[in-house]
Each structure stands twice: as structure tokens, then as C-alpha cells.
Amino acid sequence: MRRLVFLILLSASPSNLFSQESxxxxxxxxxxxxxxxxxxxxxxxxxxxxxxxxxxxxxxxxxxxxxxxxxxxxxxxxxxxxxxxxxxxxxGEESKLLYFKTSYLVNQNFDEIADSSASRFKKEELKTSFMRLKLAAQIKSGMTANELSSLSNNFDESDAKIVKGFAENFAHPKRKSPLAAALFSAMVPGAGKIYTKNYGDGITSFIVTGLFAFLSYDNFRAHHNTRGWIFAGTAAFFNAGNIYGSYVSARNYNLEREEELNNEFDSYLNSKNYFVPKEIEGNCK
Amino acid sequence: MKIVWLSLVFSFSLFAQTDWQRWQKSEINYTETVNDSERSYSLHADDPFEFLLKTAAVTYWFFISDVDGDNCPFDPSCSSFFLESVKASNIFEGTLMFADRFTRDFNVFNRSNYRITNKRRLADPPEKYLLSTVRPKVK
Amino acid sequence: MKFGKLLFLLLILLKPEFAQPQLEKQWAYAESLFAQEKYFNAITEAKRLAFFDTANQYSFKTNKLIGESYSQGGKLAEAVHYFTKAEITSKTKAELFATKIEIIKVNILRRAFSLVNHQLNEMEKDERFRTDSSSLQYWRGWNYLFHDDWQKAAEVFAKIDSAATLKNICEEVQKKKYSVSFAKGLSVVLPGAGQFYTGNYVSGILSLGWNVLFGYLTVQAFSAERVFDGMAIGTMLWLRFYNGNLTNAEKFAEEKNNILNNETLDYLQKNYQGLKP
CATH class of the missing domain: 1.25.40.10 (Tetratricopeptide repeat domain)
Structure with missing residues (x-):
């Protein structure tokens, strides 16, 4: 009986004393x-x-x-x-794949992925995932769809079509030449901005510069030379800004398109959850 | 009620990010922050030329800009934009940027391509227009 | 053999009872972290408790503690989320009322005026909270106060005996406030007058000066029959400074009121001893 009491105490005490640990x-x-x-x-x-x-x-x-x-x-x-x-x-294989995925996400430096070969993956699923990652990296670095022969092997038919479209856009991005924009604006005020699809600013430039140029012309014709020079100077000031602005506008247009394309491609790949096999994501319900 | 429950469960991930970093106690201030204009009236300058520009700008602000109403839709305002542009580049490029901004100020057409700041102005920072900018924060 | 059997029996018998103190201790642990202001960890431990509390005995307590922790960390959206969960898992009327009030307090802090209004209305309609109407009124007063409606806040606090201090403070603010429309009205009649009313004398003098100058030039141009000049000066300069004068009168009154609001709110946060959000 005494033994029993001792036992009860013994079995009860550790759980009380070390509850959090035990x-x-x-x-x-x-x-x-x-x-x-x-x-x-x-x-x-x-x-x-x-x-x-x-x-x-x-x-x-x-x-x-x-x-x-x-x-x-x-x-x-x-x-x-x-x-x-x-x-x-x-x-190891899953880790390597995710290592490459992280590397792809972190610094947009795709050489490491492009230089690696899929043969290091034995599991078929991981191999495809890696190939898709590699293709994405190659597309982002500007390889054309024709150069990416393995593309159709690694994507479904419909997806391959979309991915090829992206490759085409990356290889031949829609660009506007900053120099051309500046030149257009030098010839016709605001034309450079219209060329970069900045219609509102382009039309405004044309009207503002045109107005001051007309005022200048009108004053010179009436022999108000001082006023004529003031308006001419203002028109020149605005148009110089407009030429500069058109150059920058074209550059910004290119950067915006680049960013848009990158975002579109990333969100497409994300929506497809291509690079991570589902079993890796844990077993959440 | 059940629907409320379910929507709560699913909405959780919306702010899961809050706890991706440890945080400490932080009392919420009762006071409301007022969006004051960020104009600095200080004449502090690194060189005589900047001092001259700032004096001109502050004089303009004091006598004219502060009493002629709210005429500039942009943030920073035109005169601040000019000061910042010259500071970030040089007098020549800064002046060209200012001239360009001036025309954009007249634009009465579509302005949807600007981000709206919390002061309800159109965000238009000089960095976006510097020649030296490689990758400006567009939009 | 007999001994082994006994031991086995004992373990089986004692096991469920051990689980109980286990959860109780975990609760005490979470609470102690909260008391030490380690709110992030308090949430972790409350979540752990909730995870192992398969019978959901602690659901209300853990949800409320997590809500309170988020609230202390200034994470108000999360706080409301967990208070709402606590509301759903509450078992008694007192628990339900307490969490509803917590949600209202956080929403007052978030300045969600109409939401709080709606929530208070719903509670007032609710039979279960019939006896709590003065408490509901009290929070309604705070809601007005955070909504910059000191007049209404004073009216509401006047109905509650214990809120006399708050009533007085609100009335005082209401008295001290500048009238925005009056300031603007003054400036409509005489440019700069509204700015004098709000104490911005320099700006008032400048406004008056520009308006007199450009008004004079405009009138002069018209009387000399230089219509084009008159129109140009009138619209581009006089009107511009006249509008600027109106904008400033309005802006200064609002700014001064904001400062007064903030000073009062700050005073209440630091010095008011009663219940507050």
C-alpha cells in the first residue's frame, strides 16, 4: 500500500513540476x-x-x-x-530545386540556373520543375522561343503557347527610342510625347508652346519687339523642357513596359505554381 | 453566423504577414496626424549658389505661393520640384526638368498615370525624370 | 504482475486528469507573458494552448488574450479579428458584452465612426443588453469625441452621471474651436479678415495687400477702357489671390482646430483616469 502511494506521487509529480517541458x-x-x-x-x-x-x-x-x-x-x-x-x-533534390528557385527570386541573376543541368535531378517531377525554372530564367534573359527547343517538352500544349508568347515579348520588347522622341519634339512641339503615348502632355505641350510662339509672332508683327522676345523666350523655354521631357518619357516608357512584362510573367508563373511540386508545400488542408 | 465564421477563417492569411517579424508593445496615439506641407523654409545650403536659389524660393513662397491658394496638383510642388531637381542634377538639367514639369502642370487631360499620395496629390518626384536614373520607381 | 497491472490502471485513470492541469498551466504561462508585456510570445503560447485544447475549453480565453495582445502591439485589425473570434466562442452574456465592447474600443481607435455607430445601435436594440445602456452611451460619447464632434460628445456625456469630467472637457473644446465657415465668411467680405480671426496676422496682411493692389489695378484698367488688360489682371491675379485668401482662412481655422483636437486627445490619453479606448 505504501508502495502504491509512492507510485501515485511519483507518477504525478514530474508532470506537475516539468509540465511545460514534458x-x-x-x-x-x-x-x-x-x-x-x-x-x-x-x-x-x-x-x-x-x-x-x-x-x-x-x-x-x-x-x-x-x-x-x-x-x-x-x-x-x-x-x-x-x-x-x-x-x-x-x-537534397527538393532543396536544390528550392535553392535555385530562391536564387531566381532573389537577385534576378539567372546565370547560376542557366549553367546548371537537369541531370542532377532523379525524381521526374523535380526534373520538370527545374527545367521550367531554367526556361523561365532563359526567357527573362532574352532568349527567343526558337532557341528554347525544350520548351514544348516541359509545358502542356496550351501553356507552351503562352510561355512562347512571353519569350517573344522578352526577346523583342516594345520599345520607344528616346532620341527619336526628342527629335520629334524638336520638330513639332509635343510630338515626342505623343510618340511615347503620353497624349495629354503632348497636346498640352503643343498648345502651350504654340500659344507663346503665336504671341511672339503677333508682337513682332506689331513691332513690339521687347514683348516679342519675351514670348519667344518663354516658348523656347517650354519647348526645351518638352524636348528633354520627351527623351525621358521614352526612357520611362521602356522601363514601365519592362516592369509590366516582368510582373505579368511572374504572376503567370505564380498562378501556375510551376516550380514547387505540391507535396513540398506541406499537407495543409 | 456560420458564414461569418468561415469568412473569418479564410481572411486570416490576409494579415498573417504582421507576425513575420517580432514586434513590441506599441501604444496607439489618440492624436491624428495632420498632413502639413513639407516645405522647408530653412535657408541652410551647402554652397552660395544653393543659398541664392533657396532665398529666391523662400521669398516666393512667403510673398506669393502661400497666399495665392492651392494651384499645384503635384507633390512636390513646382518650386520645390525645381529646387530638388537642381540639387539632384545641375542647374541646366534642373531647369529643363522644371520647364517640362511646368507644361505638365498645364495638362488638363488624363492624369491617371500618376500615383496619388496620401496628401491627395499626384506623386511626381524629380528622380523619375533624371537622366542619371537607371530604374526610377515608375508609378 | 499485479503491480504492473496496477500501474497501468493508474496511468490510464490519471491520464485525462493530467491533461487538465496541463492546459491550465499553459494558460497561466500565456497570461504571465502578457503581464510581462511580451505580447508576441503571449500570442504564441495562447495559440499553442488553443491548438492542444481539443475540447475548446479555452477558446474564448485564448482568442480574447490574443486580441488584447495585438491591441497592445497596436495591430488593431488583427485585434478586431481575434475579438470577433472571442465573441463567437463566448459562453455567457458577460463574456459576450465584454468582447463586443473591446471591438468597439478598438474601432473607436481606428476612427471607424459609422461602424462603431452601427455596432452600438445594434447593441442598444438587443434585449440582452437592456441594463447596459449607460455603458453603451459612454462609448458613444467617445466615438463622437474621436470623430471630432465635441458638441454631440458633450450631449451624450451629459446623460451619464459619472462622465461629468468628460462632458466639461468636450464643452470647453467646443467653445474654443474656431468656426471654419465664419472664418471663410469674414474673408469673403474683407480679404485677410478670416486670417486675423484665426490669429494668422502676417498672412492676413499679405492677402489684404495683394487684393487691394490687384483690385485697384483691375478697376483702373477697366476705367481706362483697357478691357483686355483688366480681364487679364482680374482673372489671373486678383481672382487668384482672392481665392487663395479664402482657401487660407478655411485652412488656418481647420489647422487651429486640429491642434486643439490633438491637444485634448493627448491630454485625455495621458491624464484621464476613467475607462477609455
Whole structure:
């Protein structure tokens, strides 16, 4: 009987004394909680939980999940390092793929991806993902659809068509020549801005410069020479600004189109979730 | 009620980002921030030329611009744009940028290509028009 | 053998009872983090508790604690989100009322005037909160106060005995405020007069000066039958400075009122001892 009492005490006491460590904070429970947080997109808390478990018993999949959390939080440098360290682990292939994906996202430096070969991937799904990533990198660096022979092998027929369209746009972007814009405006005030599709500013330039030029002409004709020179100077001032503005307007037009195209392509790829096989994204419901 | 519940659950990810960085206690101020004009009337300058320009601008602001109403739809205003342009480039380029801005100020047509600032003005920073800018923040 | 069986039985019997103190301790832990102002961690631990609380015994408490933590961190949208979850998981009338008021307080801080108004209206219509009407009135007063409607705030606070201090403060602000339309009206009649009313004398003198000058030049041009000049000076200069004069009278009155509002709100935040958002 005394033994029994002792036993009851013994079985009860540790759970009371070390509750936080022993029950809700066991590695299994922490991992379960972390998985839940990951699905809730609460990535910082999730990665901290994974890290706590990983400190007790090291495990590739924990480290992989930490890297994934960092990638999701746009902590690209951290994520890249984590994936790099996992390159020879049991999740090596997935890590390599995500390493390249992070690298693709982080600095738009595509050489590393373009120089790598798909043969390092044995899993068929990962190989296709990598090929798609590589193609995207090549498209962004301006290779034409004809140069990308492997394109139709790695995308469905309908998607390949769209991707080819993007490749075409990247290789031959719609551009306006800044010099031509400046020249047009020098000939006809505002024409350069109209050329860069800045219609409102172009028409305004034409009207404003034209008005002052007319006032100048009118005053010279009436032999009001001083006023004539003042209006002529104003017209010249506005048109000089207009020529400069047309040059810059063409440059900005090019930059805007470039940014638009990049955004369109990125969001298209994102919507297709091409580079990450679904099983990697965790098992969230 | 159930629909409210569900919509709440799904909307969660909308602000999951809040906790992607640790945060501390931060008391909300009762006071409301007033959007004062950001004009600096200080004459502090790095060189005599800048001092001269600033004196001219401040005089213009004091006697004319501050009492002739709200005529410029842009942020920064035309005179500030001129000062900032000259400072960011040189007197020649700055003047050309100012002349261009002046014409754009007259534009009564479509102005949808400007971002609206929180002061409800059209964002039109000089960086967008500098020749040296490689990648300006367009829009 | 007998001993082993006993041990097994004991473990099975004790197991569910252990789970209980476990959650209770976790709750105490989360609360202690909150008390130490470690709000981010308090949320983590409250979430952990909620995750393992399969019977949902702590749902209300955890949601409320998370809401309060976000509120302390100034993350008001998140706070409302969790208070709403707490509202849904509340079990008693007192719990329901408390969370509804928390939501209203946060929304007052967010200056969501019409939303708060709507929420208070709904609560006033609700039979369950019939006895709480003075509390609802009290928050309605704060809502007006944050909406810059000191007159209405004073009226509402006047109906509550315990809110006499607030009533007096609101009345005082209402008295001190500049009338924007009066300022503008003065300047319509005499350029610069509105600016004198708001105490912006230099601007007032400048406005008056420009208007007198360009008004004179315009009249002079017309009387000398230089119609084109008169029209040009009148529209491009006189009208411009006359409009500027009106804009400034309005702007200065609004600015002065904003300063007064902010000073009062700041005073209330730092010195008012009663319940506040």
C-alpha cells in the first residue's frame, strides 16, 4: 500500500513540476504545433518551433521546413543558405530545386540556373520543375522561343503557347527610342510625347508652346519687339523642357513596359505554381 | 453566423504577414496626424549658389505661393520640384526638368498615370525624370 | 504482475486528469507573458494552448488574450479579428458584452465612426443588453469625441452621471474651436479678415495687400477702357489671390482646430483616469 502511494506521487509529480517541458513541449507536440502554424502561414512562429525541435533532435525535414518558412517570409538569403546546406541530405533534390528557385527570386541573376543541368535531378517531377525554372530564367534573359527547343517538352500544349508568347515579348520588347522622341519634339512641339503615348502632355505641350510662339509672332508683327522676345523666350523655354521631357518619357516608357512584362510573367508563373511540386508545400488542408 | 465564421477563417492569411517579424508593445496615439506641407523654409545650403536659389524660393513662397491658394496638383510642388531637381542634377538639367514639369502642370487631360499620395496629390518626384536614373520607381 | 497491472490502471485513470492541469498551466504561462508585456510570445503560447485544447475549453480565453495582445502591439485589425473570434466562442452574456465592447474600443481607435455607430445601435436594440445602456452611451460619447464632434460628445456625456469630467472637457473644446465657415465668411467680405480671426496676422496682411493692389489695378484698367488688360489682371491675379485668401482662412481655422483636437486627445490619453479606448 505504501508502495502504491509512492507510485501515485511519483507518477504525478514530474508532470506537475516539468509540465511545460514534458507535455505540451515535447518534440512531437512542438512539431505538430509547428506544422499547424506553417499551414496558418504563421511562418516566423513555425520556424521558431521547428528550430526548437531541431536543437533537440536534428532532422532534415525540420531544417527543410525552416528553410521553407524563410522562403515564404521572403527572407531569401537565409532560405538560400538553408537549402544549400541541405543539398546532400535526404531532401537534397527538393532543396536544390528550392535553392535555385530562391536564387531566381532573389537577385534576378539567372546565370547560376542557366549553367546548371537537369541531370542532377532523379525524381521526374523535380526534373520538370527545374527545367521550367531554367526556361523561365532563359526567357527573362532574352532568349527567343526558337532557341528554347525544350520548351514544348516541359509545358502542356496550351501553356507552351503562352510561355512562347512571353519569350517573344522578352526577346523583342516594345520599345520607344528616346532620341527619336526628342527629335520629334524638336520638330513639332509635343510630338515626342505623343510618340511615347503620353497624349495629354503632348497636346498640352503643343498648345502651350504654340500659344507663346503665336504671341511672339503677333508682337513682332506689331513691332513690339521687347514683348516679342519675351514670348519667344518663354516658348523656347517650354519647348526645351518638352524636348528633354520627351527623351525621358521614352526612357520611362521602356522601363514601365519592362516592369509590366516582368510582373505579368511572374504572376503567370505564380498562378501556375510551376516550380514547387505540391507535396513540398506541406499537407495543409 | 456560420458564414461569418468561415469568412473569418479564410481572411486570416490576409494579415498573417504582421507576425513575420517580432514586434513590441506599441501604444496607439489618440492624436491624428495632420498632413502639413513639407516645405522647408530653412535657408541652410551647402554652397552660395544653393543659398541664392533657396532665398529666391523662400521669398516666393512667403510673398506669393502661400497666399495665392492651392494651384499645384503635384507633390512636390513646382518650386520645390525645381529646387530638388537642381540639387539632384545641375542647374541646366534642373531647369529643363522644371520647364517640362511646368507644361505638365498645364495638362488638363488624363492624369491617371500618376500615383496619388496620401496628401491627395499626384506623386511626381524629380528622380523619375533624371537622366542619371537607371530604374526610377515608375508609378 | 499485479503491480504492473496496477500501474497501468493508474496511468490510464490519471491520464485525462493530467491533461487538465496541463492546459491550465499553459494558460497561466500565456497570461504571465502578457503581464510581462511580451505580447508576441503571449500570442504564441495562447495559440499553442488553443491548438492542444481539443475540447475548446479555452477558446474564448485564448482568442480574447490574443486580441488584447495585438491591441497592445497596436495591430488593431488583427485585434478586431481575434475579438470577433472571442465573441463567437463566448459562453455567457458577460463574456459576450465584454468582447463586443473591446471591438468597439478598438474601432473607436481606428476612427471607424459609422461602424462603431452601427455596432452600438445594434447593441442598444438587443434585449440582452437592456441594463447596459449607460455603458453603451459612454462609448458613444467617445466615438463622437474621436470623430471630432465635441458638441454631440458633450450631449451624450451629459446623460451619464459619472462622465461629468468628460462632458466639461468636450464643452470647453467646443467653445474654443474656431468656426471654419465664419472664418471663410469674414474673408469673403474683407480679404485677410478670416486670417486675423484665426490669429494668422502676417498672412492676413499679405492677402489684404495683394487684393487691394490687384483690385485697384483691375478697376483702373477697366476705367481706362483697357478691357483686355483688366480681364487679364482680374482673372489671373486678383481672382487668384482672392481665392487663395479664402482657401487660407478655411485652412488656418481647420489647422487651429486640429491642434486643439490633438491637444485634448493627448491630454485625455495621458491624464484621464476613467475607462477609455
Amino acid at each position: 507535455e505540451l513541449f515535447t518534440p512531437e507536440k512542438r512539431k505538430a504545433f509547428a506544422d499547424y502554424l506553417l499551414c496558418e502561414k504563421d511562418y516566423l512562429r513555425a520556424s521558431e518551433e521547428y528550430e526548437a525541435v531541431n536543437n533537440v533532435n536534428q532532422n532534415d525535414s525540420l531544417a527543410y521546413n525552416i528553410a521553407l518558412c524563410n522562403l515564404k517570409m521572403n527572407e531569401f538569403e537565409k532560405a538560400k543558405n538553408c537549402f544549400f546546406q541541405l543539398r546532400n541530405s535526404s531532401l
